[in-house]
Amino acid sequence: MGIRLAxxxxxxxxxxxxxxxxxxxxxxxxTQAPTSPALIPQPxxxxxxxxxFVLDSGVALVVPADTRSREIADFLRRSLADDHGLxxxxxxxxxxxxxxxxxxxxxxxxxxxxxEVAPQRIVLxxxxxxxxFWAVQSLRQLLPPGRATRIEVPxxxxxxxPRYGYRGHMLDVGRHFMPVDFVKKQIDLLSYYKINxxxxxxxxxxxxxxxxxxxxxxxxxxxWRDEQDGSRYGGYYTQAQIREVVEYARQRNIMVIPxxxxxxxxxxxxAAYPELSCRKQPIAVPxxxxxxxxxxxxGDESTxxxxxxxxxxxxxxxxxxxxxxxxxxxxKARWKESASSQQRMRELGLKDEDELQAWFVRRIQxxxxxxxxxxxxWDEILDxxxxxxxxxxxxxGDEPAASALRNGNRIVVASxxxxxxxxxxxxxxxxxxxxxxxxxxFAEHAAQVLGAEAPLWTERVTPRNAEAMLYPRxxxxxxxxxxxxxxxxxxxxxxxxxxxxxxxxxxxxGPEATDVVGYRLERDPAQRVWRVHAQRGFSDLRIHYSTDxxxxxxxxxxxxxxxxxxxxxxxxxxxxxxxxAYARSRAYPLVAHRGLDREVRYSLPAHPRYRGNADTATLxxxxxxxxxxxDGRWTxxxxxxxxxxxDLGAPTVLRALSARFLQQTQSWILPPRHLQLFTSDDGRxxxxxxxxxxxxxxxxxxxxxxxxxxxxxxxxxxxYLRLQIQGYGALPAGHPGAGSPSFYxxxxxxxx
Ligand code: ACM
Numbered sequence: 083m084g085i086r087l088a089x090x091x092x093x094x095x096x097x098x099x100x101x102x103x104x105x106x107x108x109x110x111x112x113t114q115a116p117t118s119p120a121l122i123p124q125p126x127x128x129x130x131x132x133x134x135f136v137l138d139s140g141v142a143l144v145v146p147a148d149t150r151s152r153e154i155a156d157f158l159r160r161s162l163a164d165d166h167g168l169x170x171x172x173x174x175x176x177x178x179x180x181x182x183x184x185x186x187x188x189x190x191x192x193x194x195x196x197x198e199v200a201p202q203r204i205v206l207x208x209x210x211x212x213x214x215f216w217a218v219q220s221l222r223q224l225l226p227p228g229r230a231t232r233i234e235v236p237x238x239x240x241x242x243x244p245r246y247g248y249r250g251h252m253l254d255v256g257r258h259f260m261p262v263d264f265v266k267k268q269i270d271l272l273s274y275y276k277i278n279x280x281x282x283x284x285x286x287x288x289x290x291x292x293x294x295x296x297x298x299x300x301x302x303x304x305x306w307r308d309e310q311d312g313s314r315y316g317g318y319y320t321q322a323q324i325r326e327v328v329e330y331a332r333q334r335n336i337m338v339i340p341x342x343x344x345x346x347x348x349x350x351x352x353a354a355y356p357e358l359s360c361r362k363q364p365i366a367v368p369x370x371x372x373x374x375x376x377x378x379x380x381g382d383e384s385t386x387x388x389x390x391x392x393x394x395x396x397x398x399x400x401x402x403x404x405x406x407x408x409x410x411x412x413x414k415a416r417w418k419e420s421a422s423s424q425q426r427m428r429e430l431g432l433k434d435e436d437e438l439q440a441w442f443v444r445r446i447q448x449x450x451x452x453x454x455x456x457x458x459x460w461d462e463i464l465d466x467x468x469x470x471x472x473x474x475x476x477x478x479g480d481e482p483a484a485s486a487l488r489n490g491n492r493i494v495v496a497s498x499x500x501x502x503x504x505x506x507x508x509x510x511x512x513x514x515x516x517x518x519x520x521x522x523x524f525a526e527h528a529a530q531v532l533g534a535e536a537p538l539w540t541e542r543v544t545p546r547n548a549e550a551m552l553y554p555r556x557x558x559x560x561x562x563x564x565x566x567x568x569x570x571x572x573x574x575x576x577x578x579x580x581x582x583x584x585x586x587x588x589x590x591x592g593p594e595a596t597d598v599v600g601y602r603l604e605r606d607p608a609q610r611v612w613r614v615h616a617q618r619g620f621s622d623l624r625i626h627y628s629t630d631x632x633x634x635x636x637x638x639x640x641x642x643x644x645x646x647x648x649x650x651x652x653x654x655x656x657x658x659x660x661x662x663a664y665a666r667s668r669a670y671p672l673v674a675h676r677g678l679d680r681e682v683r684y685s686l687p688a689h690p691r692y693r694g695n696a697d698t699a700t701l702x703x704x705x706x707x708x709x710x711x712x713d714g715r716w717t718x719x720x721x722x723x724x725x726x727x728x729d730l731g732a733p734t735v736l737r738a739l740s741a742r743f744l745q746q747t748q749s750w751i752l753p754p755r756h757l758q759l760f761t762s763d764d765g766r767x768x769x770x771x772x773x774x775x776x777x778x779x780x781x782x783x784x785x786x787x788x789x790x791x792x793x794x795x796x797x798x799x800x801x802y803l804r805l806q807i808q809g810y811g812a813l814p815a816g817h818p819g820a821g822s823p824s825f826y827x828x829x830x831x832x833x834x
Contacts, residue, residue, distance in 0.1 A: 116130045117575070118572070118576070119223075119224055119238065119240075120223065120575075120576040120579035120580070121220055121223045121224070121240075121576065122223070122275055122557050122560060122561055122573070122576055122577065122580060123244075123275065123276060123560050123561035123563075123564035123565045124561055124564075124565045124568055124572075124573070124576070125220065125240045125241070125242035125565075126241060126242045126243060126565065127239075127240065127241040127242070128238060128239065128240045128241075129238070129239045130236065130237065130238055131199070131200065131236075131237030131238055131239060132237055133200070133201040133236075133237045134199075134201060134234045134235060134236050134237060135179065135199050135200065135201055135202070135203070135204055135234070135235045135237065136179065136232060136233075136234055136235075137162075137168070137181075137204075137225070137232070137233040137234075137235055138168070138231060138232045138233070139168060139169055139170060139171050139172070139231065140171075140172050140178060140179065141170055141172060141178065141179050141180065141181055142170070142172040142173065142178040142179070142180045142181075143155050143158070143159065143170055143180070143181050143182075143183070144180045144181070144182040144183065145182075145183045146183060146184065146185050148185075148211070150211040151183055151185065151211055151214060153333060154183060154211060154214050154215050154218055155183055157215070157218060157333065157334070158181070158183075158218045158221070158222075161218070161222050162222075162225075165222060165225070165227070166225065166228070166229055166230050166233065167229040167230070167231070168230060168231060168233070179202055179203060180202075180203045180204070181203070181204045181205075181206070181221075182203060182204070182205045182206065183206050183214055183217075183218075184205055184206065184207040184208075185207070185208065185209065185210070185211070185214065186207040186208065186209060187209050188207075188209070189207050189208050189209050189213060189241075190209060191209065191213065191243040192209075192210060192212060192213070192247065193210075193212050193213050193216055193243060193244050193247070193276075193278070194208060194209065194213050194241075194242065194243035195207065195208040195213035195214060195216050195217035195220070195240075195242055195243075196208070196217070196239070196240065196241050196242075197217055197220055197221060197224075197238065197239065197240040197242075198238075198239050199224070199235050199236070199237050199238045199239070200237055201237065204221065204235065206218060206221060212278075212335055213243075215334075215335040216242070216276055216335065219273065219274055219275075219276060219335075220240060220242065222274070223274070224238070227582050227583045227586055228582075228586075244276070244563070244564040244565075245563065245564060245565060245566050246531070246532065246533030246534065246563050246564070247278075247532060247533055248278070248279055248494050248532035248533030248534070248535070248563075249276065249277045249278050249279060249533050249534065249535075249559075249560065249563040249564060250277065250278075250279035250280070250281050250339075250494065250533070250534070250535035250536070251268075251272055251277055251279070251280060251281065251535065251536050251537075251538070251552075251556060251559075252280075252281035252282075252283055252341070252496070252535055252536070252537035252538065253265070253268065253280070253281070253282060253283060253537075253538055253540075254283040254286065254537070254538060254539045254540045254543075255282065255283060255284060255289075255291050255540070256283055256284070256285060256286020256287070256288055256289045256290075256291060256347075256350070256540075257286055257288050257289070257371070257539065257540040257541045257543075258540040258541075258543060258544045258545075259289065259291060259305075259315075259316060259317035259318070260540075260545055260548065261317070261545065262319065262323050262326065262327060264545045264548070265282075265327055266327065266330050267587075267589075268280075268552070269327070269330055269331050269334055269336055270334065270587075271552075271553070271556070271587070271589065272334075272336060272556070273331075273334035273335055273336055275556065275557055275560035276335075276560055276564055277336070277556065277559070277560050277563075278335060278336055278337060279336065279337050279338075279339060279535070280331055280336050280337070280338045280339070281338075281339045281341060281406060281535060281537075282327075282338055282339070282340050282341065283341045283343075283537075284319075284340055284341060284342060285341070285342050285343045285347070285348070285350065285351065285408075286343060286347055286350060287347050287348070287349035287350060287367075287368050287374050288307055288349070288350060288367060288368055288369065288371075289304065289305055289306075289307065289316055289317075289318075289350050289367065290304030290305050290318065290350040290351055290354065291305060291317070291318045291319055292318065292319055292321075292324060292340070292342075292396070292399075293318060293319065293320045293321050293324075294391075294392050294395050294396075295321070295395060296391050296392075296395065297354070297355065297388070297391070297392065299354035299355060300350075300351060300354050300355075300392075301318040302354070303350075303353055303354040303367070304350035304351055304353055304354040304367060305317060305318035305350070306367065307350075307366070307367040307368065307369045308366070308367075308369060309369050310369055310370075310709060310784070310785055310786070315369075321395070321399060324399050324400075325399060328399065328400060328401070332401075337402045338400055338402060339400070339402045339404045339405070339406055339458065340396050340399070340400050340402075340405060340406065341405075341406035341407070341408055342389075342392060342393065342396055342405070342406075342407060342408070343407070343408030343409075343410075344378055344389060344407050344408055344409070344442070344446065345377045345378040345380060345409075345412045345439060345442055346373070346374070346377045346408070346409075346410065346411050346412030346413065347373075347374075347408055347410070347411065347412075348376070348377055348378050349365060349367060349368050349374045349376055350367045351378075352365055352376050352377075352378070353365050353366055353367045355388065357384065358378055358379060358382075358384065358385055358388055359376045359377070359378070359379055359416065360376075360377075360379040360381070360382075360416040360417065360419065360420035360422070360423060361376065361416065361420075366784075368783065368784075369784060369785075370746070370748070370783070370784060370785045371541045372748045372749070373411045373413060374413075374783075375413045375415045375416055375818075376416060377412050377413065377416060377417075379416065379417070379420055379422065379423060380417055380420075380423050380426060380438050380439070380441075380442050381417070381420050381421070381422025381423035381424070381425060381426045382422050386445065386446075386449075389446065390449055393405065393446075393449065393450065393453070394453075397450070397453045397455055403454065403455060403456055404455060404456050404457075404458050404473065405450050405455045405456075405457060405458070406457075406458040406459065406475070407443070407446055407450075407457055407458070407459050407463075408459060408460060409439075409443060409459035409460050409462050409463040410459075410460035410461075410462050410477070411462070412439060412462065413818075414435035414436070414438075414439075415818070417435045417438060418435060423435075423438060426438065426441075434466070436465045436466035437466040437467065438466070439462075439463075439465065439466055440463075440465065440466030440467045440468060441466075443457070443459060443463045443468065443472070444468075444469060447469060447471070447472055451471070456471060456472070456473060457471075457472045457473070458472070458473040458474075458475055458494070459472060459473075459474065459475065460474075460475050460477055461474050461475065461476045461477060461478055461482035461483075461486060464482060464485055464486055464489065464491075468486075468489060468491065470489065470490035470491055472491060473491065473492045473493065473494060473532065474486035474491045474492070474493045474494075475493070475494045475495075475496055475535065476493050476494070476495050476496060476497055477496045477497050477500075477537075478497060479497050480497075480521040480523070483495060483497075483521065483523065483524070484521065484523035486530075487523050487524070487526070487527035487530050487531075488523070488527075490530070491530065492530045492531075492532050493530060493531055493532065494532050494533055494534060494535050495518045495519070495531070495533075495534045495535070496534065496535045496536070496537055497518075498513070498516045498518050499513065499516070499518070499534060499535065499536035499537070499559055500536075500537055500539070501536050501537065501538040501551050501552060501555055501556070502537070502538055502539040502540070502541070502542070502543060502551065504597055505550075505551070505555075505592050505593060505594075505595065505596060505597050505598070505619070506595065506596055506597050508555070509594060509595035510554055510555055510558050510594040510595060511558075511570055511594070511595065513555050513558045513559060513562070514558035514561070514562060514567070514568075514570050514573055515567055515570060516562065516567070517566075517567050518534050518562070519531055533563055534559070534562070534563050536555070536556060536559045538551055538552060544666060546663055546664070546665060546666055547590075547598070547664060547665040547666065549589050549590040549591060549592075550590055550591060550592030550593075550598050550664055550665070551592060552591075553584060553589055553591035553592065554577060554580070554581075554584075554591050554592070554594065555592075557577060557580065558573065561573060585660065588660075588662065590659070590660075590662050590664055592619065592664075593619030593620055596617070596619040597617075597619055598618075598619045598620075598623070598657055598664050598665055599616055599617065599618055599619060599623060599625065599657045599664070599665065600616070600617040601614055601615070601616055601617075601655060601668060602614070602615045602617070603615075603653075603670055603705055604703075605678075605679065605703040605704055605705065607679035609646075610648070610679070611646045611647060611648050612646070612647045612648075612653070612670075612672055612704065612705065613644060613645070613646050613647075614644060614645050614647070614653065614655070614670070615643065615644045616641070616642070616643060616644065616645075616655075616657075618642065618643070618657070620659055622659060622660075623642075623657050623658070623659045623664070624640040624641070624642060624657070624658050624659070625640055625641050625642070625645070625655050625656070625657055625658075626638040626639070626640045626655075626656050626657075626658050627639060627640065627641065627645065627653060627654060627655050627656070628653075628654045629647065629649070629651040629652065629653055629654075630651060630652070631651070631652040631654070632654070633654065633656070633667055634654050634655065634656045634667060635656075636658055636661055636663075638656075640658070647672065649672075649674075650672045650673050650674040650704065651672060652669055652670070652671050652672070653669070653670040653671075653672055654667045654668070654669045654670075655667060655668045655669075655670075656668075669708070670705055670706075670708075671705070671706040672704055672705055672706075673704050673705075673706060673830065673832060674704060675704070675832045675833050675834065676730065676734055676736070676833040676834065677702050677728050677730065677739075677803075677831055677832065677833035678702060678703075678704045679702060679703075679704075680702050680728055680729060680730050680731060681702070681728070681729045682701045682702050682726055682727065682728050682831065683726070683727045683729070684724055684725070684726055684727075685724055685725040685726075685727075686719060686722055686723075686724045686725075688717045688718060688719060689718045689719060689720050689825070691712070691718075692711070692712070692716055692717060692718030692825075692827065693717050693718075700714075700715050700716070700717050700829065700830075701717055701726065701828065701829065701830060701831050702728065702830070702831060703830075704830070705830070706742065706829060706830055707742070707744075707827075707829040707830070709744075709785060711744060711746055711749060711751060711827055715829060716744060716827040716828070716829050717827070717828055717829065718751075718825050718826065718827045718828070719807075719809065719825065719826055720823055720825050721809055721811070721812075721823025721824065721825070722809060722823075723806070723807060723808045723809055724806075724807050724809075725804055725805070725806050725807070726804070726805045726807070726828075726831065727765070727802060727803070727804045728802065728803045728804075728805075728831060728833065729765065729801065729802055730800075730801050730802070730803070730833075731801070732801060733763065733799045733800060733801050734799065734800065734801065735797050735798070735799050736761065736794060736797065736798055736799070736800055736803065736833065736834070737793065737794060737797045737834045738772075738791055738792060738793040738794060738833075738834045739759055739791070739792050739803060739805060739831060739832065739833050739834070740789055740790065740791040740792070740831075740832045740834075741757070741789070741790065741805065741828055741829070741830070741831050741832070742787055742788070742789050742828065742829045742830060743776075743787065743788040743789075743790070743826060743827060743828055744785070744787060744788075744827040744829075745778075745782060745785065745786045745787070745788060746785050746827075747780060747781075747782060747783055747817070748783060749825075750813060750817075750819050750822070750824055750825050751824065751825045751826065751827050752778060752780055752809075752810035752813075752824040752825070752826065753776050753778050753788040753810065753826060754776060754807045754808055754809050754810060754826050755775065755776060755778065755808050755809065755810050755811070756773070756774070756775050756776065756807075756808040757773065757774045757776070757790055757792060757805060757806065757807055757808070758770065758771075758772070758773040758774075758792075758805075758806040759771040759772045759773065759792040759794070759803065759804070759805055759806075760803070760804040760806070761794070761798060761800035761802065761803055761804075762800060762801070762802040762803075762804065763800055763801055763802070764801075764802070765801070765802045768804055769800075771792065771794045771795070771798075771803075772792040772793055772794055772795070773792070774790050774792055776788060776790060778810060780810070780813070780814045780817065781816070792805075803831075803833065805831065807826065807828070809823070809824065809826050810824045810826065811823070811824065812824065
């Protein structure tokens with residue numbers, strides 16, 4: 083998802099956690115207005131009363147007779163046991179203190195509720211069970227965390243209702259698979275904060291995650307990929323597991339909306355069934371990120387037969403009245419070259435491929451409508467014309483939002499709430515203060531604005547670091563969509579009372595305004611050591627490390643701010659907090675060689691964005707770059723040929739030089755065509771040493787490294803080495819950037 087690719091930058095700010103102003107106690111007693119209860123989201127109205135209700139096992143639950151109300155009462159009973167170890171065992175004795183659940187049509191609103199806490203009873207009222215359930219969640223939040231057999235609840239009245247009816251979180255399980263237990267834990271948390279929609283992004287280029295009985299290869303083939311490191315990665319949900327999650331969510335007031343991507347982001351499905359693509363050629367499930375040109379072929383009836391049969395099984399699993407069909411980032415190159423697609427366009431009188439996609443979407447929309455489902459799609463579904471009944475999920479800003487609203491569509495706004503954005507870039511406060519409906523078009527069409535969604539795309543997210551991306555930002559999002567933009571310091575005050583709850587649930591929430599950790603690794607040539615600095619988002623974060631290539635665990639040695647390493651090896655770093663890993667390990671291969679710490683000069687300046695940390699000679703610092711081309715360790719040129727000259731300081735016996743080149747064809751990065759090595763005693767007169775032509779397959783879409791080694795005919799003494807690099811040149815025909823210069827990315831010149 084090109085424009086979302088987040089560059090993770092080192093973050094130098096550290097925002098203090100809540101430093102809440104405290105009035106001196108005596109004054110507080112005299113003048114302080116009562117503080118609002120620590121509810122998130124903040125309720126619309128609240129008022130303190132006299133006295134307190136004592137909650138203990140003698141309290142009886144009084145519940146309406148309908149099934150859902152009884153289920154909600156059971157949920158409350160189980161939550162009190164789980165949260166506090168408190169079991170309500172009383173059986174409704176006449177004079178008992180009670181918690182009463184009451185369906186009361188006077189509490190107007192689909193999700194509205196009222197809570198009245200008085201010394202003898204607590205009454206939770208709502209017109210509908212949905213509101214009643216939220217009342218239970220608010221009551222849970224009113225109770226101080228921790229185990230207790232007796233809890234005093236101050237008298238209070240709350241009247242509450244949400245501002246928006248759609249408050250969603252989308253989880254991408256395609257890029258990285260999230261196990262059922264992880265998903266259920268998130269549903270518990272979403273529900274606790276009254277986020278009422280879980281959008282399950284179940285199909286992606288890099289993985290198809292939902293069992294479809296009619297098409298078993300979708301999961302046999304499409305759920306698995308071969309990673310760059312040779313490992314096999316994948317996973318999927320069986321239909322039984324999907325049902326289990328949907329039911330788990332229903333009990334917790336959450337609607338689950340599936341997303342089955344079409345026509346693009348479909349590589350995994352096409353790897354399973356290549357006949358659904360226009361080229362009908364086998365492809366692999368990609369193991370790299372980006373936008374892929376192979377999409378479902380719009381010209382072939384078999385495509386629709388497949389999609390409809392898939393959707394038949396999907397709609398049977400998800401009772402929600404909506405199905406999300408993606409629709410974003412669908413390149414049209416294959417449709418342009420496909421005879422059947424072009425034929426379809428002629429038959430239908432469509433003027434371009436955008437109109438063909440619009441026709442595709444309308445066709446699926448009609449099919450879903452026949453099943454009683456409303457189509458939702460990303461805002462590209464507007465291109466080429468869209469029927470009013472579809473719901474548009476806006477991810478590209480206010481302009482597509484305004485066009486969808488003008489077109490008469492209902493919308494869900496995602497653009498400002500992308501949780502894959504670094505914490506340092508989308509801080510808790512920034513998210514909290516985002517008025518997503520501020521543009522004038524929103525006021526003119528207010529009834530069409532259903533609400534908002536916070537997606538978590540997972541190119542760089544696994545179950546290990548997902549919670550740090552989700553929380554506490556989802557709490558701010560919950561309040562934003564339920565209550566509107568409020569008073570941030572007051573939100574922080576309430577939030578500080580939620581951290582102990584999140585800790586108790588072992589939620590690995592992230593910092594509020596800084597990334598969990600940022601590393602800076604530098605070579606100190608004077609001391610002949612590598613030094614790693616950790617910018618930590620929490621003062622109690624520890625960096626556990628290893629140097630032997632093994633994954634660090636909680637028993638590995640650790641440091642806080644910095645560490646010096648004298649010997650080569652693979653340095654692996656994993657941040658831990660509260661005994662839990664907060665991110666995948668970060669690996670730095672450290673190598674020693676004759677060129678280490680030597681000066682390298684370039685005949686042509688490197689690309690300003692890719693020349694390493696300005697203070698480090700990345701080609702001779704002994705640190706091998708990783709698979710992120712923007713990791714600050716690669717040095718790159720955008721076309722042209724370059725000479726790299728290494729001054730070894732004194733005549734040295736030399737045998738060979740190897741260098742590393744990156745290939746990321748889709749990012750326009752190709753290895754060079756040709757390398758030639760020269761030696762010299764004085765840096766002026768050069769002796770040819772060795773040369774090598776690289777075997778480059780510019781159609782290779784998998785990321786790979788090329789590590790050519792140029793060997794001198796015999797060992798020789800020289801002070802200078804010169805590596806002459808001839809770039810690949812223009813991107814070849816068939817590449818989206820055909821004709822433009824390719825980049826080459828080089829790292830460490832390893833000299834033997
Ligand atoms: C998207 O982020 N491509 C919807």
